Amino acid sequence: MVRACDGSDQQKWSLRLETKGGNPERWWVWRPVKNVNVAMALQNTNNDQWDTVRLDYSYPSDDRLWQTGPNNQSWW
Secondary structure, eight states, X not given: OOOOOOOOGGGXXXXXXXXXXXXXXXXXXXXXXXXXXXXEEXXXXXXXXXXXXXXXXXXXXXXXXXEOOGGGOOOO
């Protein structure tokens, strides 16, 4: 269901710090505040291109880990 933005907890996200390969530096899992059992994940759908964002179970894996740049700057 699509809703208009209303600032409710149903629309808020949280970040959980994770490690990748023993390196805890800036790897995060994005999870909805109201359901921490799921996380934002990428889906590989077209010739090894990670081009679809979806919700899936929350655990640290390559398709669920996100990294911020220095000082939380984006990489772009």
